[in-house]
Amino acid sequence: MRWKGFITLSVLLVLSIGGTYLFAPRIIHISVEKTGTAVWGAKVELEGVEISYSPLALRLKGLTVASRTKEFENMMEVESMNFSLLVAPLLERKINIEEVSGRGLAFGSERETSGFIPRRREEEKEDRAQVWRQQLSEWLSQVKKRAEERIDIPEINIEQLSSFEKVRQTRQKLEDVKGQADSIKEMDAQPLASRLENDLEEVKKITIKSEKDVADAHDKINNLKATIKDSEKFINDLNSAASDFQSGVSSIVADAGEIDEARRRDFRRVMDMMQLPSIEVSDIAETVFGPIVVDKFMTFMGYLETARKYIPPRKEKKKASKPPRFKGEDITFYREQMYSPFLIELALVSGAGGEYIKCEDLSSAPWIHGRPAVGAAAASNFEINATFDRTQDIPRDLVVFEYRDFAVDQAVGSLNLRAEFTGNEIDSRIVWAGRGLLPRDWLDYIRLDDPVIEIQARIRGRKSNPAFSISSNLDRILSERLKAELDRQIQEAQRQVQKVIDDEIIPRRDSVMQEAVSLRRETEDTIQEERHTVLDKKREAEREIENKRKEMEAFLAETAKDSEERLRDLFRR
Amino acid sequence: MFWMKLLKKLFKALNADVSPSEVAGGFVLGVFLGLSPTFSFHNLLIVILIIILKVNVSAAMFAALLFGLIGYAVDGLSHQLGRYLLMSAPLEGVWSFFYNTPLLALARFHNTVVLGSVVISMLLTVPLYIFGKKFIVYYRKSLKYKVEKLKIYKIVKSSRFYKIYMKVKKFKV
Numbered sequence: 001m002r003w004k005g006f007i008t009l010s011v012l013l014v015l016s017i018g019g020t021y022l023f024a025p026r027i028i029h030i031s032v033e034k035t036g037t038a039v040w041g042a043k044v045e046l047e048g049v050e051i052s053y054s055p056l057a058l059r060l061k062g063l064t065v066a067s068r069t070k071e072f073e074n075m076m077e078v079e080s081m082n083f084s085l086l087v088a089p090l091l092e093r094k095i096n097i098e099e100v101s102g103r104g105l106a107f108g109s110e111r112e113t114s115g116f117i118p119r120r121r122e123e124e125k126e127d128r129a130q131v132w133r134q135q136l137s138e139w140l141s142q143v144k145k146r147a148e149e150r151i152d153i154p155e156i157n158i159e160q161l162s163s164f165e166k167v168r169q170t171r172q173k174l175e176d177v178k179g180q181a182d183s184i185k186e187m188d189a190q191p192l193a194s195r196l197e198n199d200l201e202e203v204k205k206i207t208i209k210s211e212k213d214v215a216d217a218h219d220k221i222n223n224l225k226a227t228i229k230d231s232e233k234f235i236n237d238l239n240s241a242a243s244d245f246q247s248g249v250s251s252i253v254a255d256a257g258e259i260d261e262a263r264r265r266d267f268r269r270v271m272d273m274m275q276l277p278s279i280e281v282s283d284i285a286e287t288v289f290g291p292i293v294v295d296k297f298m299t300f301m302g303y304l305e306t307a308r309k310y311i312p313p314r315k316e317k318k319k320a321s322k323p324p325r326f327k328g329e330d331i332t333f334y335r336e337q338m339y340s341p342f343l344i345e346l347a348l349v350s351g352a353g354g355e356y357i358k359c360e361d362l363s364s365a366p367w368i369h370g371r372p373a374v375g376a377a378a379a380s381n382f383e384i385n386a387t388f389d390r391t392q393d394i395p396r397d398l399v400v401f402e403y404r405d406f407a408v409d410q411a412v413g414s415l416n417l418r419a420e421f422t423g424n425e426i427d428s429r430i431v432w433a434g435r436g437l438l439p440r441d442w443l444d445y446i447r448l449d450d451p452v453i454e455i456q457a458r459i460r461g462r463k464s465n466p467a468f469s470i471s472s473n474l475d476r477i478l479s480e481r482l483k484a485e486l487d488r489q490i491q492e493a494q495r496q497v498q499k500v501i502d503d504e505i506i507p508r509r510d511s512v513m514q515e516a517v518s519l520r521r522e523t524e525d526t527i528q529e530e531r532h533t534v535l536d537k538k539r540e541a542e543r544e545i546e547n548k549r550k551e552m553e554a555f556l557a558e559t560a561k562d563s564e565e566r567l568r569d570l571f572r573r
Numbered sequence: 574m575f576w577m578k579l580l581k582k583l584f585k586a587l588n589a590d591v592s593p594s595e596v597a598g599g600f601v602l603g604v605f606l607g608l609s610p611t612f613s614f615h616n617l618l619i620v621i622l623i624i625i626l627k628v629n630v631s632a633a634m635f636a637a638l639l640f641g642l643i644g645y646a647v648d649g650l651s652h653q654l655g656r657y658l659l660m661s662a663p664l665e666g667v668w669s670f671f672y673n674t675p676l677l678a679l680a681r682f683h684n685t686v687v688l689g690s691v692v693i694s695m696l697l698t699v700p701l702y703i704f705g706k707k708f709i710v711y712y713r714k715s716l717k718y719k720v721e722k723l724k725i726y727k728i729v730k731s732s733r734f735y736k737i738y739m740k741v742k743k744f745k746v
Binding site for chain 2: 001008088091092327329330332333334337
């Protein structure tokens with residue numbers, strides 16, 4: 001035995017145990033503060049650390065986590081936290097915490113010293129917020145400018161209007177109908193009427209006194225009948241011409257409707273040709289809120305990604321390969337108890353006001369632990385629930401977060417976040433609703449007194465290339481305002497275009513219609529007159545023929561009676 | 574410089590200042606250090622043994638370095654041997670016990686190279702110890718004067734460190 005060596009080793013052992021006992025709390029104290037501050041981005045401070053070796057436990061006293069946005073406020077404060085550690089896993093260089101219990105949890109408590117740390121990123125963020133506000137004002141001034149622009153009415157070439165062409169075609173139809181009317185006028189009924197009258201006079205002159213008179217009357221009646229037949233033909237021709245004329249005029253009248261329809265088409269075409277001011281309101285939310293929402297959303301997603309990173313998915317089994325020097329191959333055997341490299345079985349920190357932070361089965365190797373990590377936290381103004389399930393081959397995580405006083409820029413509102421991760425797929429939705437987001441110039445413009453603005457952002461798809469969309473009720477609010485502004489301009493432009501078209505088309509249309517109506521009236525009078533002229537004479541002639549027929553029958557009957565008596569006398573004699 | 578120091582100390586040990594058993598013992602323990610992977614739990618035990626047992630540290634370090642180099646060549650053999658032993662059914666209970674016992678698990682005997690190299694070292698212990706002792710006796714009788722004429726010995730002996738060492742030695746005496 002080498003006693004010198006033995007004593008040296010013993011001294012070293014005693015020194016290391018003593019050093020651990022004396023300095024471990026201080027080392028843990030500094031590590032927690034430094035690491036916490038670096039990770040969180042604001043001061044993380046501890047009042048003290050105590051270590052108990054039997055049973056093995058760690059106690060953190062007076063833990064404060066400063067707010068990153070409010071200089072003299074703590075995001076979270078815990079009076080004391082006890083960590084009960086399992087010894088057996090430590091021998092395998094694994095940290096398994098059986099239970100974390102804490103008391104005196106408080107959110108948003110005041111602090112005497114500044115909790116900020118010098119950070120370039122914060123300054124950049126402030127600059128970004130300023131730039132965003134500036135962009136917002138610029139965007140509004142552009143919108144206003146667009147909305148107030150006068151609309152230039154284009155020069156309208158009347159001959160290119162379809163309604164003008166339609167009026168021209170109707171005018172052509174009118175000319176055709178005029179021709180028909182002239183033809184009707186040329187169908188003179190007077191000669192036929194004179195013929196009827198002459199023939200009638202001849203028939204009237206007939207006196208049936210002898211059989212010779214009957215034969216003469218027969219000829220004259222036949223002449224009159226022929227003239228009646230001619231008059232019937234004339235009336236038929238007249239009716240046919242009148243019918244054609246009527247349909248021509250009806251077609252012209254019907255064209256009035258088509259002219260009006262063409263006039264409306266012309267109006268729409270001219271309006272389409274005009275550069276009307278329009279603003280795609282569906283883009284407003286993305287344009288206005290895009291930068292700030294994306295920033296906040298990405299910050300959240302960054303936190304979630306950090307959380308997820310420390311709960312890695314099940315690793316794929318490595319393929320067997322030739323072991324490098326000093327590595328070899330680990331052959332595994334059945335184990336009754338396997339430990340995760342890091343595990344917190346249960347952590348519960350609560351406060352007097354009902355605040356709590358709870359965490360169960362948080363493990364760096366959940367596939368060994370076999371249960372998904374579940375976390376929850378709540379305070380008067382927020383609640384968060386999270387499940388990180390890595391027990392299966394495809395990791396599934398769900399985080400639901402509600403925050404009632406969440407600040408976006410200088411506005412405060414409620415925030416709801418739901419983030420789902422399935423493997424490499426992400427589907428997250430964040431909704432913020434609150435007042436105070438719009439600057440004064442915007443409120444003046446939309447003429448509303450600080451409305452509730454709701455912004456919805458959604459990110460979905462593969463994590464490497466997700467689709468991002470933003471929508472907001474500001475779209476509707478602004479579109480209504482813009483619509484009112486633009487409608488006034490557009491209506492004025494419409495009125496002017498309508499006037500130009502109407503001034504050109506309506507007088508032309510009315511002129512054609514008036515001419516058509518007047519022509520119809522005149523022609524119909526002519527037709528009626530001619531028809532009556534012929535028909536009256538025809539009817540009189542027919543009546544006279546009937547009279548003469550009866551007269552002749554009476555004469556013949558008398559003659560027959562005389563003949564019969566003469567024959568009877570002759571036989572009697 | 575480290576090599577110089579080590580060689581000087583080794584020559585000193587060989588040149589009759591130290592008993593052959595101590596040198597051979599140190600050498601055998603150094604073999605364990607050299608053959609098996611550096612960061613193994615059993616190596617810590619070996620280092621403690623080197624410190625508290627009366628063995629020659631220079632010989633142990635020399636052996637560790639020498640067999641560290643040889644280890645590269647023996648690595649494949651260690652892996653094969655370790656794998657054969659770990660996979661053999663009769664021994665499964667033993668390995669399972671090592672694997673499931675917290676402190677013993679730190680020795681990582683479930684690793685093929687670790688187990689293989691430890692077994693090879695153990696197999697070499699007795700032969701190397703016996704051979705080492707005999708070699709030192711033989712060296713002191715027959716080889717010492719030949720070695721002292723070697724150029725490397727003269728370089729080592731004439732180095733500044735050696736002179737300082739001799740002065741300190743005289744002062745201590």
